[in-house]
Amino acid sequence: MGNSPLGTFLPLILLVxxxxxxxxxxQRKRQQEALQMQNSxxxxxxxMTTTGxxxxxAAVEDDDVVLELAPGVETRWVKASIGRVLTPVDSEPEADTPLTDGHDTGDGDDTSTKQS
Structure with a gap:
């Protein structure tokens, strides 16, 4: 029979x-990056926590983090529950620039205030 042991195990080795x-x-790289972010x-x-x-x-203690949700409202979380650190936005839109792209999207009626 022409089958060698290497020929039968080669597809399995390639799959691994x-x-x-x-x-x-x-996955290991993502875990290391998350651990580094949580330790820093x-x-x-x-x-932002993993739950959104x-x-x-407010404070960092061993494996715990104290988060301030609102002024005077603090909760204790495990470091692993921190999903990402948010970076502040550098530039704010100017008052003269419109927030829309300038295209009219409707017939002029504001649908958010219509009543049925």
Whole structure:
């Protein structure tokens, strides 16, 4: 029989290598980046938790972070629950520039205030 042991295991070996480069390696990289971001948290940073809550870091203690949701409202979270650190927007739109692209999208009626 012409089948060699290497010929039967070669597709399996190739499959493992493909899985490593397409799935395992990028996932490890994302985990390391998230861990680095969580360890670099400092008080005053604006963050978003993994559940979508926006807050400001009030204090960092070991594996916990105290987040200030509103003035005087603080909650304690695990560092792993911080999804990302938000960067402040540098430029604000000027008062003279319109917020729309200039195209009329309707017949002039404001549909948000219409009553049925």
């Amino acid at each position: 290598v493909v899985f490593y480069f397409l799935l395992i390696r990028p 948290l400092t008080p005053g940073a604006r963050v 809550l926006f807050a400001t870091v």
